[in-house]
Amino acid sequence: MPTIYQVAERAGVSLSTVSRVLNGKASVNKALKERVEEAIKELNYRPNAVARSLANNRTDSVGVLIPKRNASVFSETLQALECTLRKAHKHVVIAMGDPGIEAEKEAVEFLVSRNCDALIIDSETLSDEYLVNLNQTTLPTVLLDRHIEEIPDACFTFNNEKGGYLATRHLLELGHKSIAYLSGPVSKAAAGSRLTGHKRALLEAGLTVNPQLIFNGDASENDGERGLLELMARDLPFSALVCASNGMASGAIGCARDLGMRLPHDLSIVGYDDMLIAHHLHPKLTAVHHSRADMAAIAATYILNKVYGQTHHIQPSFEPSLVVRESTLEFAN
Amino acid sequence: MPTIYQVAERAGVSLSTVSRVLNGKASVNKALKERVEEAIKELNYRPNAVARSLANNRTDSVGVLIPKRNASVFSETLQALECTLRKAHKHVVIAMGDPGIEAEKEAVEFLVSRNCDALIIDSETLSDEYLVNLNQTTLPTVLLDRHIEEIPDACFTFNNEKGGYLATRHLLELGHKSIAYLSGPVSKAAAGSRLTGHKRALLEAGLTVNPQLIFNGDASENDGERGLLELMARDLPFSALVCASNGMASGAIGCARDLGMRLPHDLSIVGYDDMLIAHHLHPKLTAVHHSRADMAAIAATYILNKVYGQTHHIQPSFEPSLVVRESTLEFAN
DNA sequence: CCAGGCTTAGAAAGCGGTTTCTTAACTGAG
DNA sequence: CTCAGTTAAGAAACCGCTTTCTAAGCCTGG
Numbered sequence: 158m159p160t161i162y163q164v165a166e167r168a169g170v171s172l173s174t175v176s177r178v179l180n181g182k183a184s185v186n187k188a189l190k191e192r193v194e195e196a197i198k199e200l201n202y203r204p205n206a207v208a209r210s211l212a213n214n215r216t217d218s219v220g221v222l223i224p225k226r227n228a229s230v231f232s233e234t235l236q237a238l239e240c241t242l243r244k245a246h247k248h249v250v251i252a253m254g255d256p257g258i259e260a261e262k263e264a265v266e267f268l269v270s271r272n273c274d275a276l277i278i279d280s281e282t283l284s285d286e287y288l289v290n291l292n293q294t295t296l297p298t299v300l301l302d303r304h305i306e307e308i309p310d311a312c313f314t315f316n317n318e319k320g321g322y323l324a325t326r327h328l329l330e331l332g333h334k335s336i337a338y339l340s341g342p343v344s345k346a347a348a349g350s351r352l353t354g355h356k357r358a359l360l361e362a363g364l365t366v367n368p369q370l371i372f373n374g375d376a377s378e379n380d381g382e383r384g385l386l387e388l389m390a391r392d393l394p395f396s397a398l399v400c401a402s403n404g405m406a407s408g409a410i411g412c413a414r415d416l417g418m419r420l421p422h423d424l425s426i427v428g429y430d431d432m433l434i435a436h437h438l439h440p441k442l443t444a445v446h447h448s449r450a451d452m453a454a455i456a457a458t459y460i461l462n463k464v465y466g467q468t469h470h471i472q473p474s475f476e477p478s479l480v481v482r483e484s485t486l487e488f489a490n
Numbered sequence: 491m492p493t494i495y496q497v498a499e500r501a502g503v504s505l506s507t508v509s510r511v512l513n514g515k516a517s518v519n520k521a522l523k524e525r526v527e528e529a530i531k532e533l534n535y536r537p538n539a540v541a542r543s544l545a546n547n548r549t550d551s552v553g554v555l556i557p558k559r560n561a562s563v564f565s566e567t568l569q570a571l572e573c574t575l576r577k578a579h580k581h582v583v584i585a586m587g588d589p590g591i592e593a594e595k596e597a598v599e600f601l602v603s604r605n606c607d608a609l610i611i612d613s614e615t616l617s618d619e620y621l622v623n624l625n626q627t628t629l630p631t632v633l634l635d636r637h638i639e640e641i642p643d644a645c646f647t648f649n650n651e652k653g654g655y656l657a658t659r660h661l662l663e664l665g666h667k668s669i670a671y672l673s674g675p676v677s678k679a680a681a682g683s684r685l686t687g688h689k690r691a692l693l694e695a696g697l698t699v700n701p702q703l704i705f706n707g708d709a710s711e712n713d714g715e716r717g718l719l720e721l722m723a724r725d726l727p728f729s730a731l732v733c734a735s736n737g738m739a740s741g742a743i744g745c746a747r748d749l750g751m752r753l754p755h756d757l758s759i760v761g762y763d764d765m766l767i768a769h770h771l772h773p774k775l776t777a778v779h780h781s782r783a784d785m786a787a788i789a790a791t792y793i794l795n796k797v798y799g800q801t802h803h804i805q806p807s808f809e810p811s812l813v814v815r816e817s818t819l820e821f822a823n
Numbered sequence: 824c825c826a827g828g829c830t831t832a833g834a835a836a837g838c839g840g841t842t843t844c845t846t847a848a849c850t851g852a853g
Numbered sequence: 854c855t856c857a858g859t860t861a862a863g864a865a866a867c868c869g870c871t872t873t874c875t876a877a878g879c880c881t882g883g
Binding site for chain 3: 503504505506507510516517518519522541543544545546547
Binding site: 160172173180207208209211212 | 838839840841842
């Protein structure tokens with residue numbers, strides 16, 4: 158690998174001049190500039206990124222921490238981040254937290270020790286305090302799908318309340334009056350908001366919220382099955398079901414089928430968020446959609462602006478929408 | 491951030507001594523060593539990875555190129571790579587090729603320009619010649635799911651022939667005699683091998699290979715549907731179908747259902763490779779499975795040995811296996 | 824008791840860039 | 854024509870660490 162020194166030698170100039178040509182910050186004589194550029198081509202020279210980083214105190218790399226969650230969440234997010242950042246010549250260093258707070262802290266440490274310029278974190282586990290501290294004292298950090306009071310600018314979240322609202326309103330518009338709900342863990346803000354939206358839709362429609370129609374699970378496929386069984390055991394008839402995650406929807410659908418129900422005729426089901434699952438289930442699942450890709454791209458752009466002094470326009474718009482597929486049907490008596 | 495110099499000062503030694511303590515390569519006086527370690531703790535010192543890289547001419551980073559293919563392939567591979575490499579304190583820099591040879595070359599360039607120590611590439615697009623040259627003249631490179639004659643050691647592939655064989659043999663064992671086959675693009679080695687395996691199973695069972703029962707598609711869901719329709723139009727009865735990709739299996743299942751067929755009673759279907767889809771389809775899809783995670787982990791370990799002089803034992807065993815779910819049934823005349 | 828061999832610590836030279844500082848040359852105004 | 858004021862190129866310091874080189878100190882054996 159040729160160095161800047163060899164380029165200078167070949168062009169008959171000092172290495173400062175070569176550097177100036179490379180960075181274009183200071184003016185250099187046109188003739189010299191051309192000689193340098195020629196030398197660069199002839200030697201097939203490429204500046205050493207490491208040396209540059211050392212001198213600049215900047216690595217042009219962004220650390221990304223995504224837990225080993227389900228495949229589609231993971232890859233959609235990462236693909237969008239990588240794409241946005243690479244266009245700006247930043248690279249993505251990745252760490253995948255094993256579940257567990259210690260493992261995730263270690264992953265963050267790992268990223269920090271690699272001298273990333275910024276961090277993008279998607280974690281439910283790490284504490285507010287830790288993240289605020291990280292952001293304020295160590296590295297600029299943005300959070301995906303999470304909100305923390307102290308650092309609102311650094312947080313990017315979906316409008317889960319609206320998502321829950323949309324799901325339920327869709328069913329209401331189809332004429333359903335008795336709508337059950339499989340909730341994710343309400344200790345998590347996202348699950349709580351979705352449920353809030355569900356309730357708002359009911360109230361707006363003049364209906365009452367019946368806690369007997371709400372099941373609290375952990376968002377897993379397994380709990381989808383358990384939830385449906387338990388709701389049915391409560392002996393309160395319902396013609397539609399909102400699942401706050403597509404994993405639960407998948408479990409519920411399988412369970413319903415095992416029970417001999419015909420879908421969507423006997424039960425309309427709305428799911429949430431995982432488009433890959435939604436597409437492959439049968440019936441194809443009507444579900445609330447929000448674009449993790451959009452969120453990721455915006456978060457990455459925010460970093461570009463904040464850390465690298467770029468000036469992209471950001472329009473933080475990633476509202477949920479409802480994608481109607483085949484799992485919901487008009488209420489027929 | 492404290493530097494090694496400040497540590498030296500505080501410990502009252504030279505920075506060479508601190509360096510030696512850090513790297514443990516040369517012996518240092520026990521008392522001094524303790525003083526240094528104390529100073530490190532007190533200052534909360536962490537060596538600067540960039541400076542270290544510059545001095546060592548080594549970044550401890552491995553570039554990974556994975557095309558933006560389907561989510562589960564992507565994330566399974568990446569998760570395994572990251573996990574294996576991080577345990578060895580190497581980090582993963584990621585680039586995602588947009589489809590297209592130029593975009594992928596650019597992505598490789600990007601990784602090379604970041605001074606990665608090695609490359610792990612999963613690409614169907616890049617030419618043999620380019621990859622051989624890359625491996626031999628630029629950076630140690632390993633290839634995932636691809637075989638190139640000139641650099642056999644650097645290639646890690648699945649036994650697709652065996653996979654195709656297993657799929658078909660399963661159906662034969664269930665008593666099926668007339669088995670249709672939806673193939674991926676035979677120009678790709680993997681698809682060709684699977685088909686070869688399929689044929690071998692037929693021949694072994696004393697059956698003949700009927701080209702009328704083979705459809706060549708592009709592995710997409712869409713072509714699964716097209717394929718099934720075309721095969722049925724050929725008016726040659728078949729009781730079972732092998733799909734060389736789960737995408738096609740998904741398309742075929744949807745199509746079969748639209749045609750009013752009952753699965754698996756009217757048609758047994760075997761799929762290939764994507765466990766996520768296989769799980770969520772209905773009926774749950776019996777499919778050939780091979781572990782991309784295993785392959786990725788082994789490839790990463792190979793890099794660890796070759797580039798970083800480690801000495802892990804490698805046992806390159808990732809044979810395909812058949813996961814029987816619900817989409818295949820005994821042939822009942 | 825002293826020469827020779829080892830061990831160990833410090834000084835200094837890189838690694839490959841960026842940037843400040845210096846100086847030489849050139850500009851234009853008085 | 855001279856002198857202050859710019860401009861542009863080179864010299865050198867620096868980023869933080871590793872490693873070679875040098876030399877000091879110790880031990881051992883003759």
